[in-house]
Amino acid sequence: MLRLLIITDFTESFANKLLKGIVTYSRLKEQWIIRRMPTAYKAQIGIEGVIRMAKEWRADAVIGQFEPTDDVSLFAKNGIVAVAQDFKQRFPSIPNITADYIGTGRMAARFYIDRGFRNFGFFGFRDVCWSTERCEGFRKEVMSAGFGDSFYEYNMQEIDRMWYYERNRLSEWIKKIPKPIGIMACDDNQGNNLIEACHSAGVKIPSEVSVMGVDNDELLCDLSFPSLSSIYINIEDGGYRTAQLIEKRVANPNLPIADVVLKPIKIVGRISTAAFATDDVQIQKAVQFIHQNYQKKIAVKDVITEVALSRRLLERRFKEVTGSTLYEYITDLKIKRFAELLLDTDEQVVSIALSLGENDTKSISRRFKQIYGCTPNEWREKNHKKSSK
Numbered sequence: 001m002l003r004l005l006i007i008t009d010f011t012e013s014f015a016n017k018l019l020k021g022i023v024t025y026s027r028l029k030e031q032w033i034i035r036r037m038p039t040a041y042k043a044q045i046g047i048e049g050v051i052r053m054a055k056e057w058r059a060d061a062v063i064g065q066f067e068p069t070d071d072v073s074l075f076a077k078n079g080i081v082a083v084a085q086d087f088k089q090r091f092p093s094i095p096n097i098t099a100d101y102i103g104t105g106r107m108a109a110r111f112y113i114d115r116g117f118r119n120f121g122f123f124g125f126r127d128v129c130w131s132t133e134r135c136e137g138f139r140k141e142v143m144s145a146g147f148g149d150s151f152y153e154y155n156m157q158e159i160d161r162m163w164y165y166e167r168n169r170l171s172e173w174i175k176k177i178p179k180p181i182g183i184m185a186c187d188d189n190q191g192n193n194l195i196e197a198c199h200s201a202g203v204k205i206p207s208e209v210s211v212m213g214v215d216n217d218e219l220l221c222d223l224s225f226p227s228l229s230s231i232y233i234n235i236e237d238g239g240y241r242t243a244q245l246i247e248k249r250v251a252n253p254n255l256p257i258a259d260v261v262l263k264p265i266k267i268v269g270r271i272s273t274a275a276f277a278t279d280d281v282q283i284q285k286a287v288q289f290i291h292q293n294y295q296k297k298i299a300v301k302d303v304i305t306e307v308a309l310s311r312r313l314l315e316r317r318f319k320e321v322t323g324s325t326l327y328e329y330i331t332d333l334k335i336k337r338f339a340e341l342l343l344d345t346d347e348q349v350v351s352i353a354l355s356l357g358e359n360d361t362k363s364i365s366r367r368f369k370q371i372y373g374c375t376p377n378e379w380r381e382k383n384h385k386k387s388s389k
Helices: 013-026 039-057 073-077 101-114 129-144 167-176 188-201 218-223 235-251 281-293 300-304 311-322 326-344 349-355 361-372 376-387
Strands: 003-008 033-038 061-064 081-085 096-099 120-126 151-158 181-185 209-214 229-233 260-262 264-268
Touching: 003 013, 003 039, 013 033, 013 218, 013 235, 033 039, 039 061, 039 073, 061 235, 073 081, 081 235, 096 101, 096 129, 096 235, 101 120, 101 129, 101 181, 101 209, 101 229, 101 264, 120 129, 120 188, 129 151, 129 181, 151 167, 167 188, 181 188, 188 209, 188 218, 235 260, 281 300, 281 311, 281 326, 300 311, 300 326, 311 326, 326 349, 326 361, 326 376, 349 361, 349 376, 361 376
Parallel strands: 003 033, 003 061, 061 081, 081 096, 096 260, 120 151, 120 181, 181 209, 209 229
Antiparallel strands: 229 264
């Protein structure tokens, strides 16, 4: 029976999703014994204290948020497998739970470029690998599109003070940068802080500042006002693969070092990014109305009643800004949400369709197949198989 000690911040959804993936894998085997330790307690007893406790408890493996000064080689010397959650940096001597941070930054930048933004910002922490590399990827994509001179970065805060909110200094930065601007926050916590700072600065979201976070912490994203868009990372799958790795290394500690790399999957759009870079107030109003109501039964005529334009003029200007007709834009949002719910819930297709205001299940299924090339049930089965590998 494998005994695992996890040292991390369980107030964050990342840790809990990771643990869920580990538990899912462990239940396929003989039930593991898993013990949790908060990072605050680790800070009190130090790495030597952690080793002492792990030995007393007869731990086979430890997953932890380790400081750069921690001597992680002590784990192997005491016969314990160690895996680092890259809290500040990666460790060359033990496996790391890390991610494609550069690819995540590029994904956010492409989203903003495609929406017509020509000013770009990044809000993160100083000297932390996951924030620095997300910024690097974001910047590289912006530069490759020819907008490198319109990139603005705020990274004055240290990770050790992550719960300290620098509202005044951040608000002043927001006031000075050109608008409209698309800003990527290094994670959902900072995205939440950025939105609050925008309110303090009297800056409108999303028409002046569009904000995107990372990790898709649904509780935190919904606590933001407006709700925070975020990049979804398959953290549970990362936990599952970490458990696989630990089992192999416990059986053979001399295996080559191999990291568990999490991949950015998709952008979960909410109101904080429901805008295009345009000065057309009526189009911004139409876009925000659609994002606020597309999960209900709305039609083009409902959008028209919200703006001070004729249908012909609205359709023309909307297509110029977004590249889509009103009907195409609404349908695209609805189908994407339909696809998300197919994976995020066990509800039947007809129930999901009804929750989105679609009474005609055949119609939405037909539109789904035109976009995804298969039926909703086929797509659900195919992607569930992928995520379980």
